[in-house]
Amino acid sequence: MDRLIEAIRTKKNPTVAGLDPKLSYIPSFLRKAAYAKYGKTLEGAAEAILQFNHGLIDALAAIVPAVKPQCAYYEQFGWQGMRTLEATIRYAQQKGLYVIIDGKRNDIGTTMEAYAKAHLGTTEVEETQIPVFDGDALTVNPYLGSDGIQPLLPICKERDKSIFALVKTSNPSSGELQDRTFADGKTLYVTIGSLCEDWGKESRGQYGYSRVGAVVGATYPAQLGELRK
Template sequence: MAFDRLIERIATLQNPTVAGLDPKLDYIPSYIKEEAFAKYGKNLEGAAAAILEFNKGLIDALCEIVPAVKPQCAYYEMYGWQGVKTLHDTIAYASEKGMFVITDGKRNDIGTTMEAYAAAHLGTVLVEDELCVPFGGDALTVNGYLGSDGIKPLLSICKAEDKGIFVLVKTSNPSSGELQNRVLDDQKTLYATMGALCEQWGEELPGKYGYSGVGAVVGATYPEQLRELRSALPHTFFLVPGYGAQGGGAKDVAPAFDANGRGAIVNASRSILCAWQKQHAPEHDYAKAAAAEAVRMRDEIVGEIGTIK
């Protein structure tokens, strides 16, 4: 099961974090942008080329420190189909370097259309008799508002292709409680209900470390809910955004982990991508600065949770 691979890679590197690849042009050193614009022009193609170059440098620097990357689709779509090509090339490059790739698309739709998203991001597609891989990530974030028949088409592809999903349960943003914290007719919150569905959907994808192929997104900015959900959802692996720039610290994310130091992966995006700016490092050292921040974050979290079994 896909999350077994992730859990093993986390243990090997003793690092339960994922680097969010949410590139904006502002984060990219000017020598990379200038080269890309000189070659392709100041347009979507030039921007996409600069982002790919930036990402490759980060992946080279991070692949032996951090087990996974999480490219956020929005920041690639923002640069048009040219940006989406860079998403594809980034996924391929990170996979080649042995990283686990979580495509952060928060996709959702009804059954037949969800099958198309599943094929796009986790599976394959048949063009006549040729089998093609559209994007090739290892896991996809999804939104469960449409209910079970929006999720089930993913499960069969996850089973067949050894992939996983993360369902939005309790998101890290300030207004996440507006709907997610509402109490339903059985006195459970909406987020707890979505969490319980993750446990149920996950029964189809059991993993050897007790965590299924259906994970949950639970924000670092709500440590109380993180603790509640860790205890309520023993088979659900957590993707924890909101660490760093959004305000969550190591103490906040600690409740996401079980007694073996397993059960979660913590994301940081801006703090890693912009480390060179924050550290006032020379721009050619952007990847080195990112790696230093990744090490700092790893040590801070492992210092809190202890050795990962």
């Protein structure tokens, strides 16, 4: 997490800019140019989004320390959209931005390792290790417990990457499960917060933050205060 903290300090700005492209938000001149090349297809839409992201990143790179592309908005354009996700990540990193892939990925064992390789690590093709989406951090869903988180930790350590685990999300229904209190008096979100503390404890950087961050929706400031204790 040190790289993120340093970027925040250098730019004197703690803002992360979301890159959640909706086609209807993209100026028509960019859409037209992309359709002229690739047709009104998933490929055309994905190209329009890439050009839009280039513009956004150019405008943001001097001001914000980090960007957060949301996988769903790329995945909805299929593999063509995922190609745009990869190209967007590369472009942002070339411009000095820290990239948090908002994928909320979750699984266990070797399957979670495959997600870790995809988003933070490298994939072996015969004797060669190839970086794939290669973000600087990935958001993950912790419902599966430690088995879903442990496979990420060695890759985070080896390649100086981090994860952010969902703890208390910002949506109205987050209370249906997250706010419920277990028999020991702790809520589900506090329980997960403690697990994050455990998962991260071996990796505290020079600014006191570990490689395992917690996602806490800004709509719930009281819960954020509670978790900071």
